[in-house]
Amino acid sequence: MNDHIAPRPPVLSPVRWVARGAVMALALAGAAWVARALWHVRLAAAGMPDAGPLYRDGDRQRLPTPLEDGYHVVSSVGDVATLICALTFLLWLQRLRDNARTLSGRPPRYAGIWVYAGWIIPVANLWIPRGVVADIHHAGAPEARLPRAVNWWWALWLVAMLSGTGLMYADTTDEVIARAYDKVELLLAADAAVIGAAVAAVFVVRALTATQQRYAP
Template structure:
């Protein structure tokens, strides 16, 4: 009995605060979504203004005409969106690592995915279609066995896949000048892509909140059952 208590206490000592980083990840996702809303507004402005008489910014063969004021401001908007998206990614990965560590301490089991996949799983072709979601699902099930996976997790991942597999939205490969040209000629497609990105960010925020809450609830249950935590959750 004493040995079991010591093992339980050792696992609890390994718990890491997850609620604060979860809130930061939620905030990062919502900020990234807001950044894409602003991008969408600028793309609508470009579409309404219409393409200048001297053609698109990227005129081919390495020739670029001078940008007008609206096009310059779109470059600034996309740069700011890129910074916020990078910040969001760092916060999300920090949360995912913390979630995974706590899930391992709660269950005592080895995670299904190696830690390196928390990072590489987003970039390696084919496996990036399911590894990131799988890491979240594995951590949730280890933290809250028997509980139903929050629907927001699947909604978030479905929207993310749309952006990734179609080469649009947050995973676009065009340069900013090429995006400007698309805003002039196919603005509705860009706005649809922006809508998917914003929806994915909002769904991701709900997913992070729900999964974090389930893990915090389990850790508090462990505490009330007689174990102790080294740091406040």
């Protein structure tokens, strides 16, 4: 009998379709934020109505213009697209993390809860999601450098998150409209960061998925 039996390759969960879903969701979210940015430009070009802002001292003082009503629709669609993108991206990330554990044969550096909690816990959300992605990459390609797209994606994500006018702003839609009339440059900079992060994330998804597909049967 032959005592030198080749080790069986690791059995990984399929990632192709969750990766395609993540890419499509990222494209949808990016398109939604492009529409939002264009609406910011339209609001800034139109200028504040002669009747003044929608709200003054907490009280509504006029009816919204058609352009302002349109922005409410664009903003709501963008929020839904962003939620779909987040859920789909997390599904992809969880699938690849499980596969990475199989490939490495040891527990990941971050427990499974951090795949989700790492995005919302203050301070921890500055590095843990990137760390999860880096661990996934190193499990599949331990000798390879981290793809540049990961650093671009994370840098743009932090700008969008910390800008105060991007992903994490606490203003109401009407307050964002007021910002567009007054300081549209800040809104457009945040929009550009979100759109750039979505584009970079597509390359991240493709790169990490390709690494794991090398082990597919």
